[in-house]
Amino acid sequence: MESLRDWLETVDKMGELKRIDGADWNLEIGSILDPEVRGEDTSVLLFDNIKGYPEGNRILTSPFLSLNRISSILNIPRGSKSSLLETVRQKLPEWEAKLDSFSPKVVETGPVLENIRSGDEVDLFEFPVPKWHELDGGRYIGTGDCVITKDPETGEVNLGTYRLMVHDKKTTGLVMRANHHGNFHRQKYHDAGKDCPVAVVLGQHPLLFGMSSLPVRGCEYNWAGAISGNPVEVIQEEVTGLPIPADSEIVIVGWCPPGVSEYEGPFGEMTGYYAGEKELMPVFKVERVYHRNEPILHGCSPSRPPTDTGAFHSIFGSAIQYNELIRSGIPGVKGVWLFESSGTYFAVVSIKQMYPGHSKQAGVLLAQSRTIAGVGRYVIVVDEDIDPTNIEDVLWAMSFRSDPEKDIDILRRCMSIPLDPLIRKPTTSLFSSRAIIDACKPFDWINEFPKVVKLDSSVAAELREKWKDSFSV
Numbered sequence: 001m002e003s004l005r006d007w008l009e010t011v012d013k014m015g016e017l018k019r020i021d022g023a024d025w026n027l028e029i030g031s032i033l034d035p036e037v038r039g040e041d042t043s044v045l046l047f048d049n050i051k052g053y054p055e056g057n058r059i060l061t062s063p064f065l066s067l068n069r070i071s072s073i074l075n076i077p078r079g080s081k082s083s084l085l086e087t088v089r090q091k092l093p094e095w096e097a098k099l100d101s102f103s104p105k106v107v108e109t110g111p112v113l114e115n116i117r118s119g120d121e122v123d124l125f126e127f128p129v130p131k132w133h134e135l136d137g138g139r140y141i142g143t144g145d146c147v148i149t150k151d152p153e154t155g156e157v158n159l160g161t162y163r164l165m166v167h168d169k170k171t172t173g174l175v176m177r178a179n180h181h182g183n184f185h186r187q188k189y190h191d192a193g194k195d196c197p198v199a200v201v202l203g204q205h206p207l208l209f210g211m212s213s214l215p216v217r218g219c220e221y222n223w224a225g226a227i228s229g230n231p232v233e234v235i236q237e238e239v240t241g242l243p244i245p246a247d248s249e250i251v252i253v254g255w256c257p258p259g260v261s262e263y264e265g266p267f268g269e270m271t272g273y274y275a276g277e278k279e280l281m282p283v284f285k286v287e288r289v290y291h292r293n294e295p296i297l298h299g300c301s302p303s304r305p306p307t308d309t310g311a312f313h314s315i316f317g318s319a320i321q322y323n324e325l326i327r328s329g330i331p332g333v334k335g336v337w338l339f340e341s342s343g344t345y346f347a348v349v350s351i352k353q354m355y356p357g358h359s360k361q362a363g364v365l366l367a368q369s370r371t372i373a374g375v376g377r378y379v380i381v382v383d384e385d386i387d388p389t390n391i392e393d394v395l396w397a398m399s400f401r402s403d404p405e406k407d408i409d410i411l412r413r414c415m416s417i418p419l420d421p422l423i424r425k426p427t428t429s430l431f432s433s434r435a436i437i438d439a440c441k442p443f444d445w446i447n448e449f450p451k452v453v454k455l456d457s458s459v460a461a462e463l464r465e466k467w468k469d470s471f472s473v
Contacts, residue, residue, distance in 0.1 A: 003247040030132035050128040056294030063206035064312035088319040102225030110246025133268035144298040146201040146212040149185040159220035161213040173264035174284040190258035197240035203249025254287040272304035310340035337388035348388035363436035397439040407438040
């Protein structure tokens with residue numbers, strides 16, 4: 001798989017890379033990324049000459065902010081959100097079938113070994129770690145990262161995206177929630193009274209980060225290899241024994257000891273709120289740092305959605321859910337969409353109704369799918385004539401095809417997460433509810449439902465041609 005720097009050369013040739021010199025790590029970089037400042041600009045931003053740091057200590061942001069770049073990252077043809085969704089949906093089984101053929105390739109050396117710091121030489125503030133938001137509890141080095149852990153029993157390797165706030169030059173927080181894959185590994189070590197080995201990649205090809213931040217089955221290394229067509233080259237890191245990408249920009253390694261915690265947070269999260277309180281969290285003690293010359297730190301600065309990863313997660317996450325519904329045996333599924341502004345909190349499924357209760361069945365299954373069950377709120381079921389990616393279409397269906405008394409069902413005491421702003425803190429009661437809204441035509445009198453006002457497509461085509469000089473169509 002190509003390196004981050006190879007990909008940046010491609011993006012530069014696409015005209016979608018902007019270099020920004022002289023910004024301050026303290027709030028300014030995070031503020032520049034806010035839509036109120038950058039407006040409609042969707043370029044990749046590469047910050048250099050950051051205040052207080054020498055030239056070459058760089059920060060990269062916003063790799064997923066354009067559809068063209070998402071296409072290049074996933075190695076698929078360009079297109080609209082709908083067409084990219086359909087392409088990814090069709091390719092998912094192909095990629096999954098090839099996972100065993102794209103295990104990471106172990107190599108002896110790589111660019112990440114150009115600089116090595118150990119023991120007292122470790123200083124995380126060597127890098128221009130940003131304070132992203134005004135009310136953040138500190139400087140966050142891990143926001144666009146890949147945290148590598150391994151199951152001590154099975155040897156299974158996992159890459160997950162978990163946030164790291166710097167406590168001091170050798171220690172960070174490590175926020176892995178109860179349902180996170182990495183936490184399962186960590187807990188096994190801690191239950192045995194052992195330190196959990198951890199490696200954190202802080203600059204990498206965006207495909208690897210994308211896989212790290214998604215609920216894919218199997219190892220994220222294999223997914224990145226299958227999608228790119230080339231296995232990820234890894235080095236068996238000597239302190240932890242974990243496989244780290246050979247062409248990473250920055251990797252920090254060390255241990256998460258049992259029974260050791262420090263206060264972490266808050267952090268302006270992907271919900272657009274400082275929903276998580278300052279709380280005690282396990283720590284990550286860094287024993288060694290690896291980095292390339294003139295390293296690039298990848299950072300994400302979540303704020304009010306849609307975030308810079310919103311479109312990517314919508315396309316890939318929707319494709320996963322689409323195929324999950326089909327795999328479950330539900331017939332007539334025509335589309336699934338998780339909106340960029342809400343992610344899994346507002347999911348839409350389009351179906352061709354085939355039997356009584358069909359729409360309810362699809363809604364309940366989507367509401368309890370492995371992704372949405374953890375962080376969901378609303379599931380909307382619409383007919384096949386509704387484009388689930390078009391919010392105007394969805395609202396039209398909700399307004400005129402659903403009756404609140406009959407068509408809204410509530411699932412109570414479902415799972416939630418501490419980042420949910422509707423959960424009053426402090427609490428250990430992380431419950432939420434799901435609303436399933438049936439916005440389909442009533443099945444028992446579907447053939448009597450009023451006809452839609454719609455121009456015949458052939459007539460529309462004729463009129464577009466006839467009046468093409470009068471309208472921008």
